[in-house]
Amino acid sequence: MKTAIATVSISGDLKEKLAAIAAAGFSGVEIFENDFLAFDGGPREVGQMVRDHGLEISLYQPFRDFEGMPEPQRGRTFDRVERKFDVMQELGTELMLVCSNVSPISLGGIDRAATDFRELGERAAKRGLKVGYEALAWGRHVSDHRDAWEVVRRADHAAVGVILDSFHTLARGIDPDTIRSIPGDRIAFIQLADAPKIDMDLLYWSRHFRNMPGEGDLDVPSFMRAVMATGYKGVISLEIFNDQFRGGSPKSIAVDGYRSLVNLMDGVRRSEPGIDLTLPAMPDRIAASGIEFVEFTANEEEAEELGTLFAGMGFRKAGRHVSKDVTLWRQGDINLVVNMEREGFAHAAYLVHGTSVCDIGLKVEDATATLERARALKAQPFEQPIGPGELKIPAIRGVGAGLIHFLDERSELGNVWSIEFRPAEERDETAFEAGLTRIDHIAQTMNYEEMLTWTLFYTSIFATRRTPMVDIVDPGGLVRSQAIENADGSLRVTLNGAENRKTLAGHFIAESFGSSVQHLAFSTGDIFKTAERLRARGFKPLEISQNYYDDLEARFGLEPDFTDRLKAENILYDRDGEGGEYFQLYSPNYGEGFFFEIVERRGGYDGYGASNAQFRIAAQKRSLRPAGLPKLGPTSAKAPGNP
Numbered sequence: 001m002k003t004a005i006a007t008v009s010i011s012g013d014l015k016e017k018l019a020a021i022a023a024a025g026f027s028g029v030e031i032f033e034n035d036f037l038a039f040d041g042g043p044r045e046v047g048q049m050v051r052d053h054g055l056e057i058s059l060y061q062p063f064r065d066f067e068g069m070p071e072p073q074r075g076r077t078f079d080r081v082e083r084k085f086d087v088m089q090e091l092g093t094e095l096m097l098v099c100s101n102v103s104p105i106s107l108g109g110i111d112r113a114a115t116d117f118r119e120l121g122e123r124a125a126k127r128g129l130k131v132g133y134e135a136l137a138w139g140r141h142v143s144d145h146r147d148a149w150e151v152v153r154r155a156d157h158a159a160v161g162v163i164l165d166s167f168h169t170l171a172r173g174i175d176p177d178t179i180r181s182i183p184g185d186r187i188a189f190i191q192l193a194d195a196p197k198i199d200m201d202l203l204y205w206s207r208h209f210r211n212m213p214g215e216g217d218l219d220v221p222s223f224m225r226a227v228m229a230t231g232y233k234g235v236i237s238l239e240i241f242n243d244q245f246r247g248g249s250p251k252s253i254a255v256d257g258y259r260s261l262v263n264l265m266d267g268v269r270r271s272e273p274g275i276d277l278t279l280p281a282m283p284d285r286i287a288a289s290g291i292e293f294v295e296f297t298a299n300e301e302e303a304e305e306l307g308t309l310f311a312g313m314g315f316r317k318a319g320r321h322v323s324k325d326v327t328l329w330r331q332g333d334i335n336l337v338v339n340m341e342r343e344g345f346a347h348a349a350y351l352v353h354g355t356s357v358c359d360i361g362l363k364v365e366d367a368t369a370t371l372e373r374a375r376a377l378k379a380q381p382f383e384q385p386i387g388p389g390e391l392k393i394p395a396i397r398g399v400g401a402g403l404i405h406f407l408d409e410r411s412e413l414g415n416v417w418s419i420e421f422r423p424a425e426e427r428d429e430t431a432f433e434a435g436l437t438r439i440d441h442i443a444q445t446m447n448y449e450e451m452l453t454w455t456l457f458y459t460s461i462f463a464t465r466r467t468p469m470v471d472i473v474d475p476g477g478l479v480r481s482q483a484i485e486n487a488d489g490s491l492r493v494t495l496n497g498a499e500n501r502k503t504l505a506g507h508f509i510a511e512s513f514g515s516s517v518q519h520l521a522f523s524t525g526d527i528f529k530t531a532e533r534l535r536a537r538g539f540k541p542l543e544i545s546q547n548y549y550d551d552l553e554a555r556f557g558l559e560p561d562f563t564d565r566l567k568a569e570n571i572l573y574d575r576d577g578e579g580g581e582y583f584q585l586y587s588p589n590y591g592e593g594f595f596f597e598i599v600e601r602r603g604g605y606d607g608y609g610a611s612n613a614q615f616r617i618a619a620q621k622r623s624l625r626p627a628g629l630p631k632l633g634p635t636s637a638k639a640p641g642n643p
């Protein structure tokens with residue numbers, strides 16, 4: 001499979017773009033004319049630079065306003081084409097993209113356009129070049145790939161093919177299966193882009209909001225299945241106009257692009273029988289079924305504070321690592337690990353972020369296969385020397401450069417707790433059960449610009465889907481939230497994107513130097529009982545305003561007794577359209593904004609209480625860092641030279 005990406009898709013100058021594109025694994029680039037024009041060097045130099053990166057120039061684009069021009073513009077257009085052909089030959093590329101005419105003076109007519117293309121094909125062929133015709137969704141006379149194909153068919157010239165761009169087809173709601181009747185060898189090139197469903201002007205939507213396949217809402221897989229069914233064997237390229245990407249990290253956007261393409265084509269291969277696709281074998285998206293553990297890094301003193309906190313929520317010290325300064329805390333199926341090692345990854349994470357979550361263990365169907373798929377999708381594998389008695393657990397880097405380890409039941413990894421940990425000797429007489437059963441979800445905070453990256457990361461490696469994005473109003477700005485979930489809800493990760501550091505989320509990432517896990521939500525089967533038990537042990541929940549409960553009672557028509565119970569325990573409440581109910585109890589903030597949440601889901605409630613988030617955040621901001629609470633986070637990190 002030959003892959004390419006248009007230079008417009010990546011930020012930076014041409015050199016930076018090419019370096020990032022090559023490093024990500026693409027075989028070619030589309031040179032977007034403006035990137036070439038802005039470059040301080042001739043076409044030969046650019047061509048050489050591209051080849052020096054191990055890339056080929058798959059296409060030069062766009063040539064605008066070509067077909068259907070009246071004279072004298074028609075003659076001038078052909079002169080202009082010849083000049084571009086000169087440039088292409090110096091660059092060392094064969095194919096030019098001609099997009100459908102948008103000029104108000106252009107004349108319609110399929111046969112007129114076909115005649116122009118036949119002549120263009122003659123001129124191109126004389127130089128050993130080819131042209132491809134692409135219907136822009138806002139083209140003046142041609143805005144549908146079926147019409148572009150009809151022009152190409154009637155032009156009937158070997159040097160003229162049709163170019164299909166998923167955005168133009170899908171944004172207009174054209175059935176992608178109409179592509180299946182085009183002969184594959186008449187398709188000159190394929191451009192792919194996805195986009196979020198937004199009701200807006202097509203041109204504006206296309207130029208500002210495209211994103212990588214799988215990041216948006218268009219049915220790019222169906223488009224691509226149809227293309228492959230034609231027998232198309234050419235380059236598959238990404239052409240992404242996106243305001244955010246233009247300012248993003250060239251390296252990370254290029255990797256996202258490559259990941260999206262491999263993930264897409266892997267899915268196509270699995271769902272369109274009999275297609276011919278040279279793509280390395282890889283396991284299908286991996287079934288994951290929950291969070292096996294969450295690991296904190298801390299120094300000794302803070303580990304003590306964390307322990308007090310965990311004990312106060314009903315966790316008991318369940319074990320010590322066989323060879324490392326690591327303790328295990330347990331309640332129900334929840335495993336919390338505290339790592340106090342003075343070397344290795346956890347310690348490095350401690351020096352950067354302070355006390356924080358540095359590692360997440362995911363329960364997967366097959367840990368080795370997970371690593372294999374993650375590698376094929378350009379995730380970063382992680383390894384460090386293992387200590388005596390330790391298992392080699394496959395791992396990759398995740399959000400905020402934290403780790404994700406994979407555990408399965410099919411290997412000895414399923415016995416990690418009994419192999420790597422010795423049961424705690426001392427019996428804790430004060431231990432109690434708060435009724436927490438499992439991790440409902442884990443919330444990761446990041447800069448808003450990274451949300452698409454991590455959404456694609458999770459949904460391409462694991463068999464998960466993303467929920468629609470919701471806006472959460474923080475008094476300091478907007479935070480966007482999106483959940484990644486598997487089908488039965490046993491794995492839930494929420495991604496929160498902060499636009500500035502005045503929000504609680506933005507403050508957390510700024511002050512913890514990019515650490516990502518901002519809260520853990522534990523499930524209980526009876527939130528009132530849990531709240532009561534915690535209260536008896538001195539747990540002080542986040543205090544919610546009276547106004548919230550007054551509104552809640554009116555909004556859902558709740559019985560005053562019930563509202564009073566919620567209020568007495570500071571429990572937030574939500575209900576869905578089918579009568580499913582959600583209860584949330586929050587801890588105070590620790591350090592720079594880390595917290596715990598306790599939830600109960602009833603009657604199939606599947607959300608995250610988005611309507612409560614604004615009131616919870618307001619309460620958290622009121623109580624940010626009250627005196628006397630453990631100081632998780634880097635304020636207490638004693639990094640060398642960083643007093």
Ligand SMILES: O=C(O)c1ccc(O)c(O)c1
Binds near residue numbers: 062191206
């Ligand atoms: O927005 C445009 O003008 C434009 C140009 C070239 C393309 O291939 C395209 O899809 C859009």
Ligand SMILES: [Mg+2]
Binds near residue numbers: 134165191239
């Ligand atoms: Mg295009």
